[in-house]
Amino acid sequence: MIVQRLREIQNRYGFLPDKELKKLAEESGVPLYRIEEVSSYFPAFVLERTNPAKIVLRVCRDAICHHRGAAHLLDNRYGLPVVAQQLVQQTGQTICVEGVSCLGRCDRAPAVWVEQRPMPADEHAWVYCQRDQPFLEGVLRRLACGEPPPPPDTDAGYLPHTNANRGYCQPVVGPDDPPPLEAAGWSLDIYGRQKWPRDYRAVRRFTDYLKNLGRPLLPPPRELTGKELDNYIQKWHPMLVELKTANLLGMGGAGAQTYQKWLDVWRATSGDADERLEVSEKYIICNGDESEPGTFKDRELLLRMPHLVVEGVILAGLMTGATAGYIFIRHEYHEQIQAVREEIRRAEGLGACGDNIFDTKRNFSVEVFESPGGYICGEQSALIEAMEDRRGQPRNRPPELTTNGFRDKPTVVNNVETLAWAPAIVLFGGDKYEKGGWHAPTPATAKLGGRRLFSVSGDVARPGVYEVPIGLPLRELLTDPRYCGGIINGPLRAVATSGPSGGLLPAKLPIDPKFDERKRAEAVAKIADRAPTDAAFMEWFLQARVPLGANELDVLELPLDLVFFRNMNSVFRLPVEPMLGAAIIVYAGNVDVLDHAVNFTEFFRNESCGKCVPCRIGSQKLVQIGTDLLQRRDAGQAHMGTEAERLANDVRDLYRTLQLTSICGLGYVAPIPLATALTYFPEDLRPKPAGKGSLES
Ligand code: SF4
Ligand code: FES
Incomplete structure (x- = not known):
């Protein structure tokens, strides 16, 4: 397999030397242009002609890391690039500091990836989590002086927060953490729960x-x-x-x-x-x-x-x-x-x-x-x-x-x-398994089946991985001491229920107050044609959680059930389709939602594969719209009236176009973060009050 051979070469040299690519073409009988096609595409591969730096430090610039100050670490005026530049002049080493997409350590943001080319024998890239700028500057200094960096923050050495207290790992117990809780452990972990050998x-x-x-x-x-x-x-x-x-x-x-x-x-x-x-x-x-x-x-x-x-x-x-x-x-x-x-x-x-x-x-x-x-x-x-x-x-x-x-x-x-x-x-x-779902208190028919894991990050007391009964209300996951233990840094402002893909939902989701009994019954009947149990659950939810004439829905009451989320759209006719994935990201206090929506959009722009023209160009256009909105707002210019409406229309047009023309899900969801921010958080378009500084908490 070419990809795996390229990986071996990359591991050996830290990049892909031209001579090695030619050698691989000769040995494998694969034309060089095919090898170039692959080696120039994937982010893990670095070509010789790009003049790879000897030392590379990559800061995750996405969602939670952005929330935890990644932009400051990457700032060209006072962040790590300044120190890198000084070290280049002092030591003559080539050093690169750059942003990177999510590293999968979102519960320990910000996450940083450090590489030396080539890596010392038996070493892999070093990952550092929740480290401040002075520490990371120290890492760069040591490497630039030829010294080994401090020990990395390994995944095995970290005990994540979880409800599997009797399972594979214990929750961290520090001075500020609650004592370990009695929990049943994960149902998924059959060997751990039954104390069976892994046979x-x-x-x-x-x-x-x-x-x-x-x-x-x-x-x-x-x-x-x-x-x-x-x-x-x-x-x-x-x-x-x-x-x-x-x-x-x-x-x-x-x-x-x-x-x-x-x-x-x-x-x-x-x-x-x-x-x-x-x-x-x-x-x-x-x-x-x-x-x-x-x-x-x-x-x-x-x-x-x-x-x-x-x-x-x-x-x-x-x-x-x-x-x-x-x-x-x-x-x-x-x-x-x-x-x-x-x-x-x-x-x-x-x-x-x-x-x-x-x-x-x-x-x-x-x-x-x-x-x-x-x-x-x-x-x-x-x-x-x-x-x-x-x-x-x-x-x-x-x-x-x-x-x-x-x-x-x-x-x-x-x-x-x-x-x-x-x-x-x-x-x-x-x-x-089916019986493991969350059961609504009443009536008996309102129950959901199964269990699943969620990764929760952002402004919660215990970000981590939790196995929950499907249908558990979001409130329980975020606030119950068995799970995340509460929202921190202020009241809930926004929640991403499917990572960036589902955009940002407000604490209170606006719904049509004219949604009368007849319309409710029709919506539920439509679901019942396909799935009677899902319809029974929706009926229970409407009765128990959405009084007639209500003009908003408490987002914390939403049941964590994929099917419920799919049905929500047909019942509540929301302007942007809500989604449920495995990633729940919580933003509290006076967090700047527009800024985070632009950050989500940048993620999709950066990761678009470029195959479909509307996604390739549309995702960049979305970033431009979002950046423009931010810049003008921060410069004190309001987006009011027709102009705000025009920009919102542009986003809606792109949303429709990408839904119709994209080959894959990335194109469908790329406009959603901005669409949800403009729909649910219009106040974030207004200029900041003088002297208030950043909206970010
Ligand atoms: S929609 Fe999917 S396939 Fe098309 S360019 Fe975007 S990422 Fe690639
Ligand atoms: S590691 Fe930064 S967002 Fe996931």
Whole structure:
């Protein structure tokens, strides 16, 4: 694989020397232009012709790090670039200080990445979290003088806040922290909770089933549909049915039905055979490329519970008849990559993966693929493009990945957490998972199924990773001592419920007060046509939380349920579609929402892959609009009347255009931060009162 060879060269030299690229072209028989195509695209690769600096310090400039002062660290007048410049003159070393996209340590912002080219043997880039400018200046000075830098802030050495007190890690207990709480621990962590050895017993359960079956587990005949198909699956593949019972939705953002993906791949022929085969060339890919600012839950799973992830990949492979699995991990997660590689070796030693798994004569290999970088590689088809040695740009679909995925073969792509739930569901049944959801106090029908993890960051007492029942009100997650323990730095001003993708919601979401009983009933009836349980929950929510004639909705009352968020739009007809992802970012006090919305927009502009013209140009246009708004406001010029309306219209036009023309989700969501800021926080457009200084708390 070219990408992995480029990674080796980059690790050896710290950049990609031209002569090594030519050598790689000769050795691999791949034309040089193809190697250039890949090496010039991914952020992890540095070309010789760019004159790479010997010492590089990168400050995360996104969401929480921006909130915690990253812009000051990067300021050319008094930030780290000034010190770097002085050191260049004093020592003759080449030093570069620059911004970088989210490093996945948002609970410890600001995060900083430091590299030396080449890195000393057995060292990886150093990551520093929550460090002030004098400390970081010291890091630069030491490196410039040829001394080793201070020990980095490793992920393994940090105990994140979490509700899994009896599980893999304990909460930090400092002088200001509450004492450890009694908590049930994560349901996902089956081995920790049951005190079982990590022996791949879910895989063993499935392989025992295969051995007892007495015939190959053939996928259903193509002509079977509806009830007949259900009966076939029920009879021959009961553990797949458990996934359906669990109603496990993808945890990566899109929320696709995991059961359906696995079924589609199980049923798909790999193209090299017309007949049904128990095993054929199909792939399982675990997407561990979480790069959206505010998202870091997979970081913890990959580091502390790699056995669950590896076991989930093996189960997916065996249950769909696939031949190989890959765990795609962002390159900034070096410790996680090591942990997963070690776990794969351990699983091979136990006979749980590799050849002849638990004496079934079934083979399934698993390996790690280290991402060459870029947020867009988290998009599942872009991820596959990167694995196939092309630029990581999303594909036009159809064909779908379940028929034409990796190497054009049927492929399951699932998020890390989605796969990590599979062992619990296979061992305890989908029913148990489904019953784990949040239950509204009344009536009995108003309940939701399942559990999931959220990464919470920003202005809360205990930013961290929490497993919660699906549907838990946002208020409980943010304020309950079992979870984040309260909003700090003032009252809630804005919350991002899906990282930057969902924009910023105000504490009170304006709704139409003329939303009478008849309209409510119609909206609920529409949901009931598709999903009666979801409709029952919405009905309960309206009765219990939204009095008739109310003109606002308390955002803290929103249930953390992806399906509820999807239904919200049709019920409340909000101007911007709300979204729920794995990242919750909280902003309190007198925080400048417009400034943060522009920061979110810059993230999407920086990470757009450039394939679609409207996204490439539109995302830059959005940044221009936002920056212009900020500059004029800060210069004391009000955006009033027609001009404010014109800019809001421009954003709305771009929103519609990008929704219609973008190939992937990044284009759909790029205008949302600015659209929500202009819609819900018009006061942030007004000039600041004289003498008040920054709006930022
Ligand atoms: S929408 Fe943007 S990020 Fe997505 S494929 Fe198009 S250009 Fe690339
Ligand atoms: S590490 Fe800075 S926003 Fe995630």
